[in-house]
Amino acid sequence: MLARNTATHTCKAVFSSALLAALCLPLAACHKNKHARNATSPISGGTLIYATDREPVCLDPHVQGDMPQVFVAQQYLDSLVSMDKAGSIHPWLASSWDISPDGLAYTFHLRSDVTFTDGTPFTAEAVKANLDHMANPATQSSTAGGYIRQYHSTEIVDAHTAIIHLSRPYAAFLEVLAQGFLGIESPKALARPRDLNCQAPVGSGPFRIVRWDRQNRILFERNPAYHWAPSYALHNGPAYLNRIEWRFIPEPSARFAALQAAEVDAIDTLPPEAQTPAQHNADLWLLMADRPGNPTNGTLNTRRAPFNDARVREAFLRSADIEGALGSVFFHHYRRAGGPLTPTTPFYSPDFEHAADYNPQRANILLDQAGWSAKDADGIRTKEGRRLTVHIPLRSSLSNSERTLWEQVQATARETGFDVLLENADDTSVNAREGQWDYDVRIGYWNTNTADVLRIVFSSEFLDAAGISGHHQNESGFSNSYFDRIVNEALLTTDTEQRRNLYYQAQKIASAAFLQITTFPQTTRLAISKRVHDIRLEPALNVTTLYDAWVEQ
Amino acid sequence: MISFPNSGFVFLKKLMIRVGGACLVLFAAATLTFITLHLAPGDPVTAILGGSANPTPETIREIREEYGLDQPLMVQYALHIWHVLSGHLGASFSQHMPVTDVLWQQAPPTLKLMLSSLVLAWVFAVLSVTLSARKPFFDSAFSSLETFFAGLPQFWIGIILLWLFAYQLGLLPPAGTHGFSSLILPSLSLAIPLGGFLAQVMRESFKTTLDQPFVLTARARGLSDNAVRFRHVLRHALLPGVSLSTWAVGALVGNAVAVEFIFSRQGVGRQLFLAVSMHDMPLVTGIILFISVVYILASFLADILYVIVDPRIQEARA
Numbered sequence: 001m002l003a004r005n006t007a008t009h010t011c012k013a014v015f016s017s018a019l020l021a022a023l024c025l026p027l028a029a030c031h032k033n034k035h036a037r038n039a040t041s042p043i044s045g046g047t048l049i050y051a052t053d054r055e056p057v058c059l060d061p062h063v064q065g066d067m068p069q070v071f072v073a074q075q076y077l078d079s080l081v082s083m084d085k086a087g088s089i090h091p092w093l094a095s096s097w098d099i100s101p102d103g104l105a106y107t108f109h110l111r112s113d114v115t116f117t118d119g120t121p122f123t124a125e126a127v128k129a130n131l132d133h134m135a136n137p138a139t140q141s142s143t144a145g146g147y148i149r150q151y152h153s154t155e156i157v158d159a160h161t162a163i164i165h166l167s168r169p170y171a172a173f174l175e176v177l178a179q180g181f182l183g184i185e186s187p188k189a190l191a192r193p194r195d196l197n198c199q200a201p202v203g204s205g206p207f208r209i210v211r212w213d214r215q216n217r218i219l220f221e222r223n224p225a226y227h228w229a230p231s232y233a234l235h236n237g238p239a240y241l242n243r244i245e246w247r248f249i250p251e252p253s254a255r256f257a258a259l260q261a262a263e264v265d266a267i268d269t270l271p272p273e274a275q276t277p278a279q280h281n282a283d284l285w286l287l288m289a290d291r292p293g294n295p296t297n298g299t300l301n302t303r304r305a306p307f308n309d310a311r312v313r314e315a316f317l318r319s320a321d322i323e324g325a326l327g328s329v330f331f332h333h334y335r336r337a338g339g340p341l342t343p344t345t346p347f348y349s350p351d352f353e354h355a356a357d358y359n360p361q362r363a364n365i366l367l368d369q370a371g372w373s374a375k376d377a378d379g380i381r382t383k384e385g386r387r388l389t390v391h392i393p394l395r396s397s398l399s400n401s402e403r404t405l406w407e408q409v410q411a412t413a414r415e416t417g418f419d420v421l422l423e424n425a426d427d428t429s430v431n432a433r434e435g436q437w438d439y440d441v442r443i444g445y446w447n448t449n450t451a452d453v454l455r456i457v458f459s460s461e462f463l464d465a466a467g468i469s470g471h472h473q474n475e476s477g478f479s480n481s482y483f484d485r486i487v488n489e490a491l492l493t494t495d496t497e498q499r500r501n502l503y504y505q506a507q508k509i510a511s512a513a514f515l516q517i518t519t520f521p522q523t524t525r526l527a528i529s530k531r532v533h534d535i536r537l538e539p540a541l542n543v544t545t546l547y548d549a550w551v552e553q
Numbered sequence: 554m555i556s557f558p559n560s561g562f563v564f565l566k567k568l569m570i571r572v573g574g575a576c577l578v579l580f581a582a583a584t585l586t587f588i589t590l591h592l593a594p595g596d597p598v599t600a601i602l603g604g605s606a607n608p609t610p611e612t613i614r615e616i617r618e619e620y621g622l623d624q625p626l627m628v629q630y631a632l633h634i635w636h637v638l639s640g641h642l643g644a645s646f647s648q649h650m651p652v653t654d655v656l657w658q659q660a661p662p663t664l665k666l667m668l669s670s671l672v673l674a675w676v677f678a679v680l681s682v683t684l685s686a687r688k689p690f691f692d693s694a695f696s697s698l699e700t701f702f703a704g705l706p707q708f709w710i711g712i713i714l715l716w717l718f719a720y721q722l723g724l725l726p727p728a729g730t731h732g733f734s735s736l737i738l739p740s741l742s743l744a745i746p747l748g749g750f751l752a753q754v755m756r757e758s759f760k761t762t763l764d765q766p767f768v769l770t771a772r773a774r775g776l777s778d779n780a781v782r783f784r785h786v787l788r789h790a791l792l793p794g795v796s797l798s799t800w801a802v803g804a805l806v807g808n809a810v811a812v813e814f815i816f817s818r819q820g821v822g823r824q825l826f827l828a829v830s831m832h833d834m835p836l837v838t839g840i841i842l843f844i845s846v847v848y849i850l851a852s853f854l855a856d857i858l859y860v861i862v863d864p865r866i867q868e869a870r871a
Contacts, residue, residue: 051728058649137615198649214648214658215819216730249728249817257720257727396830428832 042235042550047243048532050546051255052268055248058198059209059218061181062134065143067447070180071268074543075220075244076117077183077203080108080127081174082230083449083540087346089174090231093122093184093204103169103492110160114228116186117208124162128154129187131164139194146456147176147448171491171499172452175346178540179449204228206239206547220244232539233547240550259284259527265551266528266535268544272330272401278527285528287535289542290521292345294446294453295337296402297516298392298409303437303477306388311370313514316390317356319363319416322519325408329401334520340454340510342521344542347451347503352511363416372417381417389419392441395430405519406443434475442475445522449540451503455487458510476515483509575849582845583637586838587630590829616646637838645836647828652839655824660843662730663820666812667805669736670743671798677702677748682755682790683782686763696756702749707808711742711815728817739816743808747801751794759790788862795858802851806844 054068061073082092094108114122134144135151150170155163166173176182189202200209206229207220222239229236247264249255252271259267260281270278270286278284300307300316307313326334337343339352367373372381372388381388390413394403403422410420425433433439446453456462461484462473483506490502510516524542528535534548617623621632636643642652681699685692718738719727726735762768763786771781809822821840828836 057647063649138619140616195644195649213819214655215823247729251728251815251817253720254715254728254815254817258729261719261723261727263726263729426830428830 042240042534042548043553044238044240044550045242046551046553047245048241048266048546048549048551049245049247049264050266050268050544051247051249051258051264053248053250053252053255055215055250058195059212060185060194060197060201061183062130062139062141062144062185063194063198065141065146065181070541071543072209072218072246073180073183073203074205074538074545075207075246075547076201076205076209077180077185078114078205078228078230079180079183079540080177082232082538083175083178084232085539087175087449089178092178092230093228097174099494103171103494104166106164106166106173107157108162108164110162111228112160114204115225116189116202116204117223117225118186118188118202120186120188120202122184122204123159124154124156125159126184126187127162127164128156129190130182130184133185133190134182144181147179147182148173169492171494172450175450175452175540176448180538180541180543207241207244215248217248218244218246220246229547230538233545234534234536235548239547241546244546256527259529262529265532266526268524268526270525270527272333274527275333275525276331283530285530287526287528287537288523289537290337290342290344290523291447291542292342292348292450292540293448293522294340294457294516295342295518295521296443296445297518298406298441298443299457299475299516300514301437301440301442301475301477302515304440305386306372306390307440309370310514311366312372312388314356315363315366315370315416316413316418317514317517318359318366319413319418320409320517321358321412322405322409322517323358324412325405326520329404329408330520334523337518337521339518340457340507340516341451344521345451345453346449347500349504349507351504352507355511356514356517358412360412360416367417375417378419379414379417380419387419388417389421390440391421391423391438392443393423393425393430393433393439394443395425395427397427398443402443409517435472437477441517444475447522447541451499451506452487452491454503454506454510455491458506458515459484459487478510478513478515480509480513571853578849579637579842579845580634582841583634583838584630586841587633587834590832590834590837591626633834633838637842642839642842643835645828645833645839647831647833647836652835655836656821656839656843659819659821659824662818663806663809663813663822664847665736666739666743666809666818666820667802669740670747670805671801673740673744674748674751674801675794675798677744678751678755678794679787681748681752682759683787685756686759686782695752699749699752699756702745703753704749705746707742707746708811708815710745711739711812714738714742715815730819735816735818739812739818742812742815743805747805750801751797754793754797755790758793759786762786762789791862792859795855795862799848799852799855803844803848806847 052068052071056066056068056072058064058069059072061069061077078093080092080094081097082090084090093111093114095111096109098107099105100107108127110122110124110127116122116126120126131148131151131154133139134141134148139145150166150168150173152165152167155165157163183203183205185197186202186204189197199212202208204223204226206223206226208223210219210221212218220243222242224238226238227236249258249264249267252269253274255267255269256271256274256278258264275286278286300313302308302313307316323336326332326336336353338354338356339349341348343350367381367388372383374382376382376387392406394406406422410422413420434442446457456473458474458476458478460474460479460481463477463479464472486502486506486509490499490506493499524537524544526535526544531552533550533552536545536548537543538545621629624632644651645655648655681695685695715727715738718725725738729735768781768786771785776784806822809820810826811822812818813820813823814826821843825837825840828840
C-alpha cells in the first residue's frame, strides 16, 4: 500500500526530480550513502510525533476502556500473553501456562526478569493486583472488567507462579488477556487512588509516560531496561525511539495537513477523502488493517414493530445499498463487511458476507408478504393505517462520513417504501434512548479479538446484563436458546476445531436472523512519513505499536 | 494615583455593592448551570463510562454513589451550591482529575488567546480610526473594511485562515498549542471581527471629538496634528472601546470554543464543550464560574481604566 504515481503525475515528477537532482548533485555522494544505510538498518534515537484524533479520558486502560486508551496503553504496557495474526496465543510476560481439565484454573508461569518502570519487580503479586483491579467495581471498568466477568480470584503459588480461578469455563480468556485493555500495570502504582493512576499509570512496556498535557499531547520516553518484547516484534531490547510525542488533533483535515507540512511524522484515522492524496504523495506511506470483532453496523431492534418481523428486517437490509453508499461516501476506500464478524476475527467464516446484499426486488416481495403492501401519497408503505417508519438516533460524536452513509441508506430504503428518520441528539440522550429500547436501528461496533463477541452482541445473557439506565449489550433484543447454547458451549472447549465449528453455526444463525446492517470493518488507518520506518500494528486488536519504529536522522 | 477626599464611606459602600453583585452573578451562574444540565436528557452514568460500555451493575452502583447521583435532586442542588460556596469545585468525572487542576492546565492557553486577540483588535481599531481621519479616501476604505470585518463570523474566518495560511501556503501550523506560531491564526480569527466592532464604535466618538472646540484650541496652541489626534482626541474615542472590551471578554470566551476546535487548541472553551456533552456537572460549573470571574474582573478593570483615561469620571463620582 505504498504511494503510487498516476500517469498525470509522472511527467511533473520526472521534471521536478530532474531539477532536484541537478540542485542536489554536489551533495549527492554523501547523501546517497547516508540514505542507503538508513533504509536498511534501524537507527536508535530521535523523537517521533504521532497525531491522533481522540484523547483518552484516562491513561489506565482498565478504567472505562475506550479505543484511544488502548492505543496509548500499547506503548507503555505489556500483557501476560500475545496473539499472532493467525489468532494463536504466545508467551509474553507469562512464559507458559497450564489450563485445568475443567477449564476453571489457569496456572501462569511468569518471567522472572521483568521490572516495571517504577522499579517494582513483576511477580505473581502483580498479576493478582491487576486482575483484582479490573474486576473491582470502583475501577469503573467497562471493557476489561466486562471481559473477565468469569474471574473469581488469583492464587499466588510462589513469586513467579499464579493460578487464576474462574467461576465458569471461559475459552476466550487467553484471547482477551492478549488485548492491551488488559495490560499489566505496576501494583505499586495501581495502589494509588484511581484518578491519580489515570494521570500517569506505570507499566513494564518499551516506553514510559512522562507527562500528559491535556488537550495537547502525551510525552513518552524510552524504557532503557526493556528486553521482554512479544514474539510478533521485529527486535528485542530497548525501543529505537528516544521519545514519542503523542499529539491530539481532532480535526481530520488539520491532522492530514500537519502530516503534509511535516509538523508530525505519522497520523492516525486518516480521513477517507485524504487517502487518494496520501497515496499520491511520494513522502508518505500508509498502514491499514481491519480490527477484529463485530463490524460497524446498524443493529435492528427486534423488540418492537416493524423489526419484530424477520421479513421486514430482511427487506430493510436488502433495500439499503451499502456498497453504493460506501463508494460515494468513502471514495471506494472502505470495503464492505457483510457478516457478523470482521474478517480479522478468529473463526471468521466468509460464507455470510453476501447473506443480505442489496436486492430491492426481493425487499418489495418480502414487504408485500409481511402485509406492508399499501402505499400512501408519499410512497411510504403502510399497514393497518401505520406508516413503515424506522427511527435511527444519531449521536453527536458520530463521524460526518458515517452520518452521510446513513443518509444514503435513508435514500435507498425510501425507494422500497421505508420512511427512515435520522434523529440527531447528544451522546447522553442517545444512550438513554438505547437503554429504554427506544430505537429501530442502533449504530455501533464492537472491537475485540475473539469470536466470543457473538455472545456479547446476540445472546440472551446480555439482554439486560448491565444496568446503565437499563442499558444492554445485546442491542437487537435477539433471544434464541439454541444460539445461546452454542456460544456458551464454545467457551467450554479449547479445542480449535470444535470452537470453529460452533462459531460457524453461531455466525450462521445470527446472519439468517437479519439482525444487523453491517457496513464496514473498524479499521486502523495510519499515514506515515517515509522518514519513519517500522511502525507496526499489534495483531490482537490491530493497534499501533511504536516499539520497532525508528526515524531517519 | 486616585484620591478619595472625604469619601471613605462612599467608596466602601460602592465596593460592597460591587462585591455583592459579583457574588450574585456567581451564584446565578452556578444555579443556572445546575438547572440546565439536569433539564438535558440522559444519564451522566453512561457519559462517565464512555464509549463501548460493558459494565457490571456493581460498577454502575459505585459510580452513582461516588458522584452523589443516587441522591434526590434538591439534595444534589444543595450539595452543589454548598461546594461552590465553600470553594470545593470537586473532581471532574469525565477527566478523572480535580476541576481546579483542569482549569489550571486549560485556562492559560485560553487567556493567552483572549489577550492576544484583544491586543490585535485594539491595534487594528486605533490604527484604523487615527489613519481614517487623515484622508477622505482612508476614511471610506477603513470604514467599509470595519463593517466587513465586524460582520464576519469567527469560525468562518478561522477556516479561511486555516485553509490559506496552513493548508495552501504552509506558513503556519494548522493545529496544536506549541509556541507563538500556533497562536497567530487563532488570535486573528477572534481579533478581526472584534477589531471591526471596536473601530466602528471608536470612529463615531473620534469624529464628534474632532469637531469639539477644545481641539481647535489645541491646534491654536500650535500642537502638531499627531499630538492632537493621539493625546487629546483619541482619549475620548477610547472610552466606548474600553466598555466594549469588557463585553468582548465574555464574547471571546464563547467564540474561543469554535476557534479552539478549528485549530485543535488547548483551552477552556473546547473543554467546556466536551464537559457539556458528557454532562460533567463539576467541570461545567468550574468553567462557568471561571468565565464569570474573568468577566467580573474585566469589568472592574474597565472601571479603573475609565478613570485613568478620563479623570473627570472620578471627580463626578466623588
